[in-house]
Amino acid sequence: xxxRRASWLAAIPLLALAAGMPLKAAELAVPPVQYHQRTLPNGxxxxxxxxxxxxxxxxxxxxxxxxxxxxxGRSGFAHLFEHLMxxxxxxxxxxxxxxxxxxxxxxxxxxxxxxxxxxxxxxxSNYLQTLLWAEAERLSNLNVDEKNFRSERAVVEEEYRxxxxxxPYGKLFNSIDPHSFTVHPYKRPTIGSxxxxxxxxxxxxxxxxxxFYRPDNATLIVAGDFDPRQLDAWVDRYFGWxxxxxxxxxxxxxxxxxxxxxxxxxETSASAPLPALAISWLIPPARDADTVPLQVASALxxxxxxxxxxxxxxxxxxxxxxAGAQVDARVxxxxxxAYAILASGHKPAEAEKLLLAExxxxxxxxxxxxxxxxxxxxxxxxxxxxxQTAQGKAxxxxxxxxxxxxPARINGDLVALQRVSAADVQRVLRRYVTGAHSVxxxxxxxxxxxxxxxxxxx
Amino acid sequence: MNRLTRTRLAVFTAxxxxxxxxxxxxxxxxxxPPGPAPTLSLPTPSSQLLPNGxxxxxxxxxGLxxxxxxxxxxxxxxxxxxxxxxxxxxTATLLTRGAAGRSAPQIAAAAEALGGSLxxxxxxxxxxxxxxxxxxxxxxxxxxxxxxxxxxxxxxPELERARAQALDDLHLVLSRPTRLAAxxxxxxxxxxxxxxxxxxxxxxSLKAIGRVDVQRMHAAIYRPDDAVLILTGDIAPAQARELAxxxxxxxxxxxxxxxxxxxGKGKGxxxxxxxxxxxxxxxxxxxxxxxxxxxKDAEFYVGTVANAVLGGSxxxxxxxxxxxxxxxxxxxxxxxxxxxxTGLWLASAQTKNPSAAQVVxxxxxxxxxxxxxxxxxxxxxxxxxxxxxxYGRSLETTAGLAGQLEELATYGVDLAxxxxxxxxxxxxxxxxxxxxxxxHLDPDSSHVVVVGDAAQFDAALRRxHPQxxxxxxxxxxxxxxxLGTGRKPD
Numbered sequence: 001x002x003x004r005r006a007s008w009l010a011a012i013p014l015l016a017l018a019a020g021m022p023l024k025a026a027e028l029a030v031p032p033v034q035y036h037q038r039t040l041p042n043g044x045x046x047x048x049x050x051x052x053x054x055x056x057x058x059x060x061x062x063x064x065x066x067x068x069x070x071x072x073g074r075s076g077f078a079h080l081f082e083h084l085m086x087x088x089x090x091x092x093x094x095x096x097x098x099x100x101x102x103x104x105x106x107x108x109x110x111x112x113x114x115x116x117x118x119x120x121x122x123x124x125s126n127y128l129q130t131l132l133w134a135e136a137e138r139l140s141n142l143n144v145d146e147k148n149f150r151s152e153r154a155v156v157e158e159e160y161r162x163x164x165x166x167x168p169y170g171k172l173f174n175s176i177d178p179h180s181f182t183v184h185p186y187k188r189p190t191i192g193s194x195x196x197x198x199x200x201x202x203x204x205x206x207x208x209x210x211x212f213y214r215p216d217n218a219t220l221i222v223a224g225d226f227d228p229r230q231l232d233a234w235v236d237r238y239f240g241w242x243x244x245x246x247x248x249x250x251x252x253x254x255x256x257x258x259x260x261x262x263x264x265x266x267e268t269s270a271s272a273p274l275p276a277l278a279i280s281w282l283i284p285p286a287r288d289a290d291t292v293p294l295q296v297a298s299a300l301x302x303x304x305x306x307x308x309x310x311x312x313x314x315x316x317x318x319x320x321x322x323a324g325a326q327v328d329a330r331v332x333x334x335x336x337x338a339y340a341i342l343a344s345g346h347k348p349a350e351a352e353k354l355l356l357a358e359x360x361x362x363x364x365x366x367x368x369x370x371x372x373x374x375x376x377x378x379x380x381x382x383x384x385x386x387x388q389t390a391q392g393k394a395x396x397x398x399x400x401x402x403x404x405x406x407p408a409r410i411n412g413d414l415v416a417l418q419r420v421s422a423a424d425v426q427r428v429l430r431r432y433v434t435g436a437h438s439v440x441x442x443x444x445x446x447x448x449x450x451x452x453x454x455x456x457x458x
Numbered sequence: 459m460n461r462l463t464r465t466r467l468a469v470f471t472a473x474x475x476x477x478x479x480x481x482x483x484x485x486x487x488x489x490x491p492p493g494p495a496p497t498l499s500l501p502t503p504s505s506q507l508l509p510n511g512x513x514x515x516x517x518x519x520x521g522l523x524x525x526x527x528x529x530x531x532x533x534x535x536x537x538x539x540x541x542x543x544x545x546x547x548x549t550a551t552l553l554t555r556g557a558a559g560r561s562a563p564q565i566a567a568a569a570e571a572l573g574g575s576l577x578x579x580x581x582x583x584x585x586x587x588x589x590x591x592x593x594x595x596x597x598x599x600x601x602x603x604x605x606x607x608x609x610x611x612x613x614x615p616e617l618e619r620a621r622a623q624a625l626d627d628l629h630l631v632l633s634r635p636t637r638l639a640a641x642x643x644x645x646x647x648x649x650x651x652x653x654x655x656x657x658x659x660x661x662x663s664l665k666a667i668g669r670v671d672v673q674r675m676h677a678a679i680y681r682p683d684d685a686v687l688i689l690t691g692d693i694a695p696a697q698a699r700e701l702a703x704x705x706x707x708x709x710x711x712x713x714x715x716x717x718x719x720x721x722g723k724g725k726g727x728x729x730x731x732x733x734x735x736x737x738x739x740x741x742x743x744x745x746x747x748x749x750x751x752x753x754k755d756a757e758f759y760v761g762t763v764a765n766a767v768l769g770g771s772x773x774x775x776x777x778x779x780x781x782x783x784x785x786x787x788x789x790x791x792x793x794x795x796x797x798x799x800t801g802l803w804l805a806s807a808q809t810k811n812p813s814a815a816q817v818v819x820x821x822x823x824x825x826x827x828x829x830x831x832x833x834x835x836x837x838x839x840x841x842x843x844x845x846x847x848x849y850g851r852s853l854e855t856t857a858g859l860a861g862q863l864e865e866l867a868t869y870g871v872d873l874a875x876x877x878x879x880x881x882x883x884x885x886x887x888x889x890x891x892x893x894x895x896x897x898h899l900d901p902d903s904s905h906v907v908v909v910g911d912a913a914q915f916d917a918a919l920r921r922x923h924p925q926x927x928x929x930x931x932x933x934x935x936x937x938x939x940x941l942g943t944g945r946k947p948d
Contacts, residue, residue, distance in 0.1 A: 028573070028592060031522070053521060054854055055496030056847075091487045095782060098773045100489060103840035105847025122851065126493040133490050140485075154785025158741075162788045162808050165740025168633050225496065241485055270738040273629035304575050305554075305566035315563065318619065321626040343626055374571045381573030381592055384522055388855045 025376035025418070030384055032411040033393050036228065042244040043216025046235055047397055047407055049223040051390045056106075057224030058391040059131045060120040061139065062398045064219075065212035066113050067190040068252050068332070074200055076192015079112040080156050081208050085119060086110075087148040090141035092134065094148050100127065100134055114177075114186050115331040116402045122391050125225035129234050132222075136238035139218065142209050149202050157198075160191050168272040169341060172443040179265045180280040180335055180439050184256040215242045217249045221398055224390035256282065256333045259437035266442045274321070276443040277348040278339040279355065281433045286329035287405040292416040293424040294327045294336060294432065299375040300362060300425065301325040301338070306374070308358045309338070317354055319346040325359075331403060336433055348442045363429035367422040379417060498850045500877040503863060504695040508702060510711045511683030515867060516698035517690045517859050525596050525691040526856035528588035529607050529706075530864055532686070533679040534580040535657035536722060536798070542667050543937060544624060544659020546580035549675045551620050553578045553587060556611035565606060572599050576606060582653060582722075583798050584868040585679055590857055593692045597701060604705035607680055612672050624664050631658060632931070635736060635743030635909040636808050641936055642732055643747035646905035647802060649726030650939040660936045678717045682709045686867045691856035723749060723800040727940055730905060731818075731926040733919055734934065735912035742814035742910025746821045748803040748899055753796025753869040760894045761803075763886040765794040766841040767833050768824060769805055771848070774841065775824045776805060786813045790821075796869065803899065811914035815922055818906055825904060828895035832888035846880050 036048045070077045087094045101108040106123030119138075121131050164170040174189050181187035220239065222231055259282060284290055302309045302324040313320040320340040328335040338359065340351035386392040393410075400409035506514045535546040554569075554576045555562040569576040574589040587607055591599045631637045641656055648654035656663075687706060689698045751757050769776040769792025780790035790807035805825070809817045833841075852858040866873055875882075908919060912928060920926055927943065935942030 054850070055498055056851070092489075095773070096489075099840075102771055102773045102844045102847075104492070105843040105850070107844075107847065107851070124492075124847065125496050129490045130492055133486060136485070151783070151785040155781055155788060158781075158786065158808070158810065159788040161741045161810055166635060166808060167740075168630060237484060271633050271740060273633050274626065304570040306563060306570045310566075311563055314623075315619070318622065321623060343622065344629075370571070374567070377573040378570055381524075381590075384524055384592065385590060385855070385857075388522060388524065389851075 025373045025380060028377060028380045030380055030387070030414050033387065033397065035397055035407060035410070037407060040215065040236070040240055042240065042242055044239050044242070045219040045401070047219060047221045047401060048226070048228065048231060049390065049393050049397065050226065050228060051223060051393070052225050054390070055125050055225050056122055056390065057125045057128045057222065057226050058120060058122045058394050059128065059135060060118055060221040060394050060398060061135050062116055062118040062219045062221065062402050063212060064115070064217045064249070064402060065117055066115040067188060067192075068114050068185040069212060069250070070185070070188055070192070071204060071208070073196060074204060075188040075196040076156070076160075076190070077196070077200055077204060077208065078117060079190050079192065080153060080197060080200060081205060082110050082112045082117050082119075083152045083156055084144050084149065084205055085138050085142065087144045087152065089137050089143050091137055097121075097134060097138075100130055112190055114190060118398060120391070120394070122224075128222070128226055128231070132234050132238050135220070136242065139213055139215070139239075140242045142213070144202065144205055146202055149205065153197055153200065157194055160194060160197070163191060166271065168269065169276055169443070171267060171269050172272075172276050172278060172441065175265070175267050175441060176278055176280055176335070176337060179263070179441055180282070181256055184254050184332060185252055186256070186330065186332065211250060214245055214249070215239060216244045219398065219401055221394045223394040223397070252332065258282070259439075262437050262440070264440045264442070266444060268444050268446045270446050272443065272445045274342045274344060275348050275445060276339065276341045277351050277355075278337060278441045278443070279352070280439045281336045281436050283327065283329065283334045283336050283432045285332055286334060286403045289416070290428045290432070291327065291329050291404070292413055293420050293428045294329075295379070296372070296375055296417070296420045297362065297425045297429050298325045298327045298336070299379055300367070300371065301358065303375060303378050308362060309355065312358050313340055313351060313354050317350070318343055319350045319354065323351070323355065329403065331405070348444075352440065359429065360434055363426050363434045367425060369422075372420075372422055372425075376417060376420070380414065383414060498880070500879075501853060501859065503873045503876060504698070505873055506695065506699050508682070508707060510707070510709055512702065512706050512709065513686045513867070514698055514702040515686055515688050515863050515873065516693055516695055517863065518694050519691055519856070519859070521692070523593040523692050524590065524856050525593055525689060525693050526588065526590040526860040527596065527599055527603060528586050528688040528860050528864065529603055530686040530688055530867055531585040531679050532583070532684045532868055533717070534584045535582050536652040536720060537675065537678065537717065538652070538655060538657070539671070541663060541937065542671055543655040543663035544657065545667055545671055545675050546585060546679070547658055548620055548624060548664070548667060549672050549679070550578040550580040550585050550587070551624070552612055552616060552672060553606045553610045555616040555620060556613050558605040558609040560605070562616060565602070568602055569599070572602075574599060576602065578606070580657070582657060584864065586864065588860065596693070597704070600701050600705040604709070608709055610676065612669055612676070614669055617669055617672065621664055621667065624659060625661060628658055628661065628664070635739050635741060636745065636806050637743070638734065638736070638931060638934075639743040639745040639907040639909040640804060640806065642734060642907045642909070642934065642941060643745045643804065643905050644802065645936065645939060645941055646726055646728040646732065646907065647747050647749050648722060648800070649724040651722050651724030651800070652720040653722040653797065653800065653802070654724065654939060656936045663937055677712070681712050682706065683711045684716055688860050688863050688867065690859035690863065719798065721799060722797060724939070728905070728943070729925055729927045731919070731923040732907045733912055733916065733926050733928045734907065734909040734931050735928060736909050736931040737911060737913075739811065739910045741808045742811045742908055742915060743806065743808050744814055744817045744821065744908050745804060745806040745906070746818070746825065747805070747905045748903065750794055750796070750801035750803045750898060752799055752801055753865070754871060757894055758796060759882040760886050760890045761794050761898070762845065763838070763842060763883060764828060764891045764894050764899070765792055765803070766845045767837065767891065768792050768828060770841070771844045773844070775827070776807070776821065779820050779824060780807050780809075780817055786817055790817070798869065811911045814908050814910055814915035815918035818908060818919065819922060822901040822904055822906070825895070825899045826901045828899055829892060832892050835888065838888055838891070842883050842886070845883055849879055
């Protein structure tokens with residue numbers, strides 16, 4: 001699986017001679033993540049990875065609820081709710097999670113996406129029992145008051161201002177979902193809007209917790225320095241009693257229709273110094289076998305300075321200061337997004353022409369074997385880097401379990417990656433990108449002079 | 459409150475009804491106490507010297523077949539000549555844009571075929587080029603690292619390309635209120651000293667840089683007797699030395715002595731409160747800065763603990779007062795940046811424009827409190843634990859280990875400090891923090907800068923700080939110690 005140290009030392013002169021000939025990605029073995037899986041009678045899924053490399057442990061609770069589940073007229077609510085999970089419960093005061101983590105040498109955070117909300121801590125391993133209790137407590141006994149609700153809502157509104165209003169390209173990236181989906185609730189941005197956040201009430205909080213925060217809608221992931229028997233006993237004790245409600249968890253069943261025409265939108269920005277452009281295409285859910293070849297396609301286009309988009313747009317034509325492509329795969333339909341932030345003196349149309357030409361070339365012209373091998377090596381190496389910490393492995397497992405629908409994908413995807421062929425890359429690009437309809441967003445700085453004149457001359 | 463209690467009861471009833479196992483009586487009403495504390499084992503670095511003066515520092519760790527390699531040079535942006543702000547960063551950027559007969563695209567392709575990317579940058583006091591690869595690819599990665607640092611082309615077309623990119627990046631930086639405020643605050647603290655200029659350059663300085671400037675900077679900074687090769691991860695000291703010898707052993711030490719260090723701090727001429735108007739800004743960026751003792755100073759750990767209390771983490775005082783209690787920002791914090799000669803304390807927060815004046819006063823109030831009242835023992839213990847925990851986690855990755863070594867090696871701090879960090883932090887007392895704050899963080903000597911849509915906070919800010927001076931973002935001259943205010947020393 002990995003090089004033995006002694007033989008490696010002996011091999012140095014040989015390897016140095018071979019420096020000009022990189023090893024093949026196929027020779028790069030990533031040790032599989034060994035995890036344990038079980039489900040409690042109340043429906044809670046429990047995943048664990050034992051790893052004693054560091055005397056710490058990560059506790060994560062992933063809920064199958066995200067901004068796609070925001071209540072009607074409450075865009076941004078799932079994310080606001082995530083913030084409120086750090087406020088009081090029946091047996092914890094506001095911010096006590098910080099006392100139990102930061103104050104003892106740990107750290108915590110949480111994030112909300114379209115499909116999931118995850119809460120995670122990393123703590124010295126002697127605090128595992130404490131944090132299992134605390135996560136069970138906020139799953140079962142949340143108790144937020146009006147004062148904390150209002151002050152935390154103000155924080156989220158500042159988060160909106162910081163990420164959307166004060167970030168020069170925030171408004172562009174925030175507009176991709178609203179323009180890319182026509183009926184699916186993915187069309188609502190996760191951060192929401194000030195107006196919808198202001199409309200939220202404490203009653204919404206209570207209803208949301210009761211509807212979605214339940215053991216049969218959650219996955220507990222524990223990774224790091226623990227004793228598996230002890231872990232099982234604590235999990236049974238703290239989570240086992242929490243009831244599974246009789247009512248089913250509401251599911252989003254809306255189907256996003258296939259696009260029948262290309263569409264184009266324009267957004268403007270008061271703070272962006274230079275124009276930008278984003279193009280999206282619909283792709284299948286993350287669990288689909290085509291996700292991995294799409295990721296390889298996006299890496300060929302945009303991973304690193306040797307990638308095709310960087311070379312064509314940033315290096316050769318110098319029309320863009322940044323160009324990229326990414327696979328935004330979700331539980332439901334996802335997006336393949338290509339974008340460029342323009343260089344001074346260039347227009348979005350120039351970048352658009354080159355972006356589309358590079359994608360078309362990748363879809364239709366032969367892909368050199370060495371280039372395909374390069375991106376596999378890049379993707380495998382970054383996977384190994386992510387697996388250096390228990391937290392990194394736990395995130396990978398959560399992503400596989402909740403977004404792709406099967407924890408085994410954490411290992412299976414790497415096997416699939418090794419097998420991706422040039423023909424696979426071209427097939428998925430033709431099917432979902434070059435042979436499908438796009439949504440294009442032109443992002444234009446508001447003319448500064450005109451903006452300033454508005455207050456004076458007009 | 460009532461409604462919530464009812465909800466909880468309703469859920470509990472459902473438990474009795476549906477699951478039939480009402481084991482909730484077993485559920486404790488207080489957090490279970492921790493078990494005995496585990497001990498963190500800290501790594502021991504190994505240091506070796508090649509005949510040409512190159513220091514080789516490595517840390518071996520078992521686990522994944524991964525190594526981070528970094529060539530560190532002990533000089534950076536502080537060496538930018540007058541009027542050539544941004545030169546050290548541009549020089550670092552250009553290393554990978556053509557070297558030893560390979561073009562920029564060929565170098566990128568070679569590095570990325572190894573699974574990593576060559577990242578070159580310049581900080582105030584160091585420059586570095588690094589890459590993380592799997593163990594079997596390390597010799598090839600080091601060969602590449604040696605080519606780009608020792609034999610860069612600095613071809614004219616690449617300089618033009620990098621200059622255009624740096625200018626566009628600069629537009630982005632200057633459009634962000636807190637970034638611009640931090641640049642102005644650095645000028646206020648360091649005045650005409652080397653740390654006062656903009657290390658990413660200015661539109662005027664970037665245009666003034668020529669190929670000869672880049673070559674001179676390269677000759678001054680990139681030399682074996684001021685360089686350190688850092689290797690962390692799946693590598694033993696003997697391997698580290700052998701690989702260093704292969705790639706850097708014949709790198710000749712130049713006859714010229716090391717360039718003298720310019721003073722970081724010079725005479726400052728800016729008023730204590732600056733207000734920079736950026737019409738239409740979505741938020742205001744608020745910063746408060748102080749000069750700090752240098753990294754090698756004996757008080758470094760006292761400063762580190764003081765920063766942990768003030769603004770180093772989520773639960774620190776600035777975030778507690780500005781975000782948690784009042785909802786005025788998504789995040790407020792502070793940073794202590796050691797450096798040579800003189801360092802920098804910088805507190806910052808972004809807030810909606812109308813709250814800017816309130817955030818300034820909260821920030822100054824917290825600087826003052828640190829000097830007025832000893833930190834309560836519980837609070838001090840909690841913030842020390844946060845520091846130590848974060849330190850332990852930073853050592854879990856090969857890149858994190860390299861980062862710790864980089865800081866120690868840049869400032870010539872004894873490498874054994876890596877194992878003493880926890881004891882040093884634990885030894886800091888409340889009295890030491892208070893004395894430190896009085897000496898270095900007096901709010902009367904703070905340099906405050908607010909950048910934002912000034913129409914929304916000008917009046918409130920001037921009420922509290924009548925001496926505040928207002929500037930326009932569009933006409934700010936970061937190359938000038940006066941920022942273009944035309945202000946002369948009093």
